[in-house]
Amino acid sequence: MATGTVEDSSPNEVQSGSVASSIPFKTNSIRQGIHEKERHLVHSIRSVPQKFAHPFLVTDRADEKQLCISSRGLELNDFKLLKTLGTGQEHYATSRALVALLPLKNQEDKTKVYALKVLRKADVIKLKQVEHVRNERKTLVAVNGHPFITNLAASFSDDLSLYMLLDFCPGGEIFTYLRRSRRFNEETSRFYAAEITMTIEFLHDIHGVAYRDLKPENILLDADGHIKLVDFGFAKQVGNRETYTLCGTPEYLAPEVIHNSGHGLAVDWWALGILIYEFLVGQPPFWDQNPMRIYEQIVEGRLRFPPNMPPAAQNIVSLLCKTNPTERLGYISGGSGRVKAHPFFAEVVWDDLFYHRVKGPIIPRVSHPADPSNFEEYPDSDVRNQNVYTDDLKKKYEPLFSDF
Amino acid sequence: MAESSNSFPGTNPFINTNTEKSPNIQKISEEEEIEVTSPTDMTFRQANAGDSGDAGFGGSAFNEGSQDGGPGASFFGQSPFGTGAASGEGEEEGGLGALPTGSAQHGFPNNYALGRRTSVSAESLNPTSAGDESWSPPYHPKTDDQLARLRTAVSGNFLFSHLDDDQFKTVLDALVEKPIPAKDIKVISQGDAGDYFYIVENGHFDIYIHPSGSVQPGPGGLGNKVSSTGPGGSFGELALMYNAPRAATVISTEKSTLWGLDRITFRRILMDSAFQRRRMYEAFLEEVPLLSSLKPYERAKIADALDAIKFPAGATIITEGDPGDAFYLLESGEAEALKSGVSVKEYHRGDYFGELALLDEKPRAASIVTKTEVKVARLGRDGFKRLLGPVEEIMRRTEYQFDASKSPTAS
Numbered sequence: 001m002a003t004g005t006v007e008d009s010s011p012n013e014v015q016s017g018s019v020a021s022s023i024p025f026k027t028n029s030i031r032q033g034i035h036e037k038e039r040h041l042v043h044s045i046r047s048v049p050q051k052f053a054h055p056f057l058v059t060d061r062a063d064e065k066q067l068c069i070s071s072r073g074l075e076l077n078d079f080k081l082l083k084t085l086g087t088g089q090e091h092y093a094t095s096r097a098l099v100a101l102l103p104l105k106n107q108e109d110k111t112k113v114y115a116l117k118v119l120r121k122a123d124v125i126k127l128k129q130v131e132h133v134r135n136e137r138k139t140l141v142a143v144n145g146h147p148f149i150t151n152l153a154a155s156f157s158d159d160l161s162l163y164m165l166l167d168f169c170p171g172g173e174i175f176t177y178l179r180r181s182r183r184f185n186e187e188t189s190r191f192y193a194a195e196i197t198m199t200i201e202f203l204h205d206i207h208g209v210a211y212r213d214l215k216p217e218n219i220l221l222d223a224d225g226h227i228k229l230v231d232f233g234f235a236k237q238v239g240n241r242e243t244y245t246l247c248g249t250p251e252y253l254a255p256e257v258i259h260n261s262g263h264g265l266a267v268d269w270w271a272l273g274i275l276i277y278e279f280l281v282g283q284p285p286f287w288d289q290n291p292m293r294i295y296e297q298i299v300e301g302r303l304r305f306p307p308n309m310p311p312a313a314q315n316i317v318s319l320l321c322k323t324n325p326t327e328r329l330g331y332i333s334g335g336s337g338r339v340k341a342h343p344f345f346a347e348v349v350w351d352d353l354f355y356h357r358v359k360g361p362i363i364p365r366v367s368h369p370a371d372p373s374n375f376e377e378y379p380d381s382d383v384r385n386q387n388v389y390t391d392d393l394k395k396k397y398e399p400l401f402s403d404f
Numbered sequence: 405m406a407e408s409s410n411s412f413p414g415t416n417p418f419i420n421t422n423t424e425k426s427p428n429i430q431k432i433s434e435e436e437e438i439e440v441t442s443p444t445d446m447t448f449r450q451a452n453a454g455d456s457g458d459a460g461f462g463g464s465a466f467n468e469g470s471q472d473g474g475p476g477a478s479f480f481g482q483s484p485f486g487t488g489a490a491s492g493e494g495e496e497e498g499g500l501g502a503l504p505t506g507s508a509q510h511g512f513p514n515n516y517a518l519g520r521r522t523s524v525s526a527e528s529l530n531p532t533s534a535g536d537e538s539w540s541p542p543y544h545p546k547t548d549d550q551l552a553r554l555r556t557a558v559s560g561n562f563l564f565s566h567l568d569d570d571q572f573k574t575v576l577d578a579l580v581e582k583p584i585p586a587k588d589i590k591v592i593s594q595g596d597a598g599d600y601f602y603i604v605e606n607g608h609f610d611i612y613i614h615p616s617g618s619v620q621p622g623p624g625g626l627g628n629k630v631s632s633t634g635p636g637g638s639f640g641e642l643a644l645m646y647n648a649p650r651a652a653t654v655i656s657t658e659k660s661t662l663w664g665l666d667r668i669t670f671r672r673i674l675m676d677s678a679f680q681r682r683r684m685y686e687a688f689l690e691e692v693p694l695l696s697s698l699k700p701y702e703r704a705k706i707a708d709a710l711d712a713i714k715f716p717a718g719a720t721i722i723t724e725g726d727p728g729d730a731f732y733l734l735e736s737g738e739a740e741a742l743k744s745g746v747s748v749k750e751y752h753r754g755d756y757f758g759e760l761a762l763l764d765e766k767p768r769a770a771s772i773v774t775k776t777e778v779k780v781a782r783l784g785r786d787g788f789k790r791l792l793g794p795v796e797e798i799m800r801r802t803e804y805q806f807d808a809s810k811s812p813t814a815s
Contacts, residue, residue: 090736120542125692128527128528129525131528132525132528179518213523216519217521220435233523234523234525239701240700240701240808242678242679242682242703242704242708244529244531244671244678244679245525245526245527245528245529246524246525246526246645246646246671247523247524247525247526248524248525249521249522249523249524250521250524251521258563258645260671260674260675260678261674261678261716262678262679262682262708269747276740282516283516287517289517291642291648292641292642294418294643295562295563296562300562324709325708326709326787326790326791327787327790332790332791333703333789333790333792333793334793348628
C-alpha cells in the first residue's frame with residue numbers, strides 16, 4: 001500500500017503503471033540476435049540498469065522516491081507512534097516496528113499511516129548487524145515499487161537510532177493466520193507461494209538480491225489479501241558470487257548455509273520449499289527442540305510427506321529442497337521460469353496476482369487505516385539493559401550510518 | 405565418544421532437548437488424531453463465523469471460509485501423516501530432563517513449537533582475499549594420540565563429518581588447550597553468549613539446567629544436574645554456528661583439560677577453504693576451450709557443482725572405450741593418457757580431460773591413469789546440462805571449433 005490509507009489502494013496504481021510493456025527485459029538492437037536463453041541467463045544475474053519499462057517496475061511513484069531522497073528532514077517528533085508491530089531478534093531486541101502517523105503539511109486533519117522500524121545504533125553494533133542494516137536500507141531503496149515488497153518511504157536517523165519508514169500493511173503476518181488455522185489448503189498455499197515466487201524472481205533476476213529470511217513471520221497481508229514481504233535485514237546483493245555469513249531462521253536455513261561452504265541465491269528456493277511444506281502441513285519438514293538436530297536433519301535432507309499431500313506439492317517441495325544447490329529447482333537451468341512452470345502452479349494466472357486483479361484467499365479484518373489489531377501484542381521496550389551508544393562507538397560507526 | 409552418554413547430538417547438554425517428547429513424525433501422526441482445541445483455533449472459528457462478504461474490511465476475516473470451512477479445513481483429514489505412516493527414526497533422546505520450551509502451552513497436541521521464530525545470524529565474514537591482510541588459522545601442535553582422540557570425539561558431529569581431509573586437519577590443529585585447574589570451575593553458564601565449542605581431553609564435568617533459561621543467583625541457581633561428561637565428550641557445538649544463549653551450565657568436578665574451538669576460527673577455516681577452492685576451479689575452468697564462452701556466473705555455477713574425488717597412484721580414472729559421462733579437472737597430482745597402453749600425454753595441476761563427454765557419450769578415446777596420488781574435480785554431463793542446459797548451445801555462442809587432435813580423449 002502506497003499510503004497506508006486502506007481505501008487508497010495500490011492496485012489502481014499498479015495497473016496504471018503496468019501499461020508499459022510485457023517484454024521481460026530491455027531489448028536493444030545489439031542484443032536482439034542473442035539467443036533467448038542466454039539473455040535470460042545474463043539478466044538473471046546482472047542487475048539491469050534502472051528505469052525502463054518491465055513488468056516488475058510498477059510505477060515510478062515520484063512522491064515516494066522523493067521522500068526517499070529528501071528524508072533527512074524527518075525526525076521522530078514528526079510522528080505519532082501508536083503501537084509495536086513486531087520486534088526483531090527477540091532475545092536481543094535489535095529492532096522494533098511501530099505504527100506511526102505522519103500529519104501532512106497544510107492538511108492538519110489528514111495523516112499518513114506508516115510502519116516505522118526503529119533500530120538503536122548501540123544494539124545494531126553490539127549485535128554486529130551494522131552490515132545487515134546497511135544492506136537492508138540499500139536493498140529496500142533498490143527494490144522499491146514492487147507490489148509484493150513493502151515500500152521504504154524514507155529513512156532517517158537521530159543520535160540514538162536509525163529509522164526506516166515503511167508502508168503500513170494492516171493485515172498482519174501470514175504466520176498469525178497460518179497458526180490460527182493450523183494449515184492452509186492447497187488453494188491458499190498456492191496463492192501465497194505464487195506471489196512469493198514472483199517476489200524471489202524479481203529480487204534474483206532483476207537485482208541479484210538474495211532475501212535469506214523467508215518464513216511466514218516475514219510475509220504480511222495487505223488489505224486485499226495480497227502479500228508484502230518485510231524485513232530485508234538479511235537481504236544482500238550477491239549477484240553471481242557466493243557469500244558466507246550465516247543468517248536466516250533455523251528451520252529455514254539451507255544446507256549450504258549450515259556447512260558454510262558459500263551460499264547464494266539458491267537459498268531462497270530452498271526456503272520456498274520449506275514454506276510451501278509449512279503452509280500445507282502446518283509445520284516445517286525439519287524440526288526438533290534442539291536446534292542442532294534441526295540442522296542435522298536439514299543437511300541430511302530427508303523429506304517426509306503426509307500421504308495425502310497432493311503429488312504436485314510433494315514434487316515441488318522435493319525439487320526445491322535439494323540439499324545440493326546445483327540440483328535445486330530455481331537455481332538450475334531455466335531459473336525461476338521453471339518454478340513457475342511446475343504443475344503445482346498449473347492453475348495460477350500470474351499476471352492476475354501481480355496486478356492485484358484477484359483478491360487473496362484471506363481478507364484481513366481492518367477497521368481503519370491504522371488498525372494494528374492483526375498484529376500480535378508486544379511488550380513495550382525494556383529500557384533497562386540497553387546498550388549505550390558511547391562516544392567511542394559513535395566515532396567509529398557514525399560514518400557507516402550516514403546513509404540514513 | 406560414540407558410546408559415551410554424551411555423544412552428539414542426542415544428549416548434548418548444551419542444546420534444548422526433551423526426553424519426554426520424541427520429535428519424530430510418528431508421534432505427530434498419532435497425536436493428530438485428536439481434534440484441535442486451542443484458543444487460537446477458537447478465535448479462528450469465531451472470526452470465520454462472520455458473513456462472507458468479499459469486500460470491506462469489517463466482514464469476514466477469512467474470505468474463503470464460506471466455501472470450504474476455512475483456510476485450515478482438513479485438507480489432509482485429521483492426520484496429515486496417517487497412522488503409522490512414518491517409521492520410528494530412532495530419535496530416542498538421552499538422559500536430559502525436560503527443558504522449558506513453551507510448546508505445550510499452545511494447545512496443539514504435538515510438540516511442535518508454534519511460536520514466532522527468531523532469526524539468527526553469525527558475525528559477518530569475508531574471505532581473505534589475495535593481498536589483503538592475510539589470515540592463517542591458529543596452529544596448536546598435538547600428539548598423534550591426541551589427534552586421534554579428537555577425531556573420534558567429533559566423528560559423529562555433522563558439522564565436522566562433511567569436511568574434507570585438509571579442512572578437518574586444519575580444524576583439529578586449531579583446537580586450543582584449555583586447562584581447568586580445579587573443581588567447581590564454570591566453563592560455560594546457561595544463558596551466556598556462546599562462543600566456544602569444547603571437547604573433553606581429561607577430567608569430568610557436571611551439567612546443570614535451570615528451568616528459567618539462565619543461571620540464577622543464590623543456592624540452587626544452577627538448576628538441576630541433568631548429566632555429566634568426561635574424556636571424549638563434547639559440548640557447546642551450537643556456538644560454532646552462531647551466538648545463541650548457552651542452554652546449560654557446565655562445571656568441572658575435578659582438575660581437567662579441555663580443547664576449545666571458537667566460532668570465528670571454525671567458520672573462517674571453512675569459508676577460506678571453500679572460497680579458495682571455488683576460485684581455483686573457476687580459474688581451471690577458464691582454461692577449458694570447450695567452455696570458453698561461459699559467462700563468469702555460469703563458470704561459478706559449474707565450479708559449485710564439481711565433486712572432488714581422490715585416486716591413489718596407479719588408478720584408472722577413465723577407461724579407453726568406455727562411454728564418456730563426465731569431465732575432470734586435475735586438482736593435484738599427476739596422471740597420463742594411455743592409448744592402447746602407450747602413454748600419449750601427461751597431466752598436471754590445472755589440466756583437464758574427458759571434456760568431450762559433456763557433449764555426448766561417445767567411447768573414451770584414451771585411458772587416464774594416475775601416476776601419483778591424485779585429486780580430481782568431476783562434473784557429469786547430466787549435472788552440466790541440468791545447471792546450464794546442453795553444452796552444445798553454450799558452444800554455439802562463439803562458434804567454438806573443436807580441434808580433436810589436441811585432445812587424446814577425443815574420439
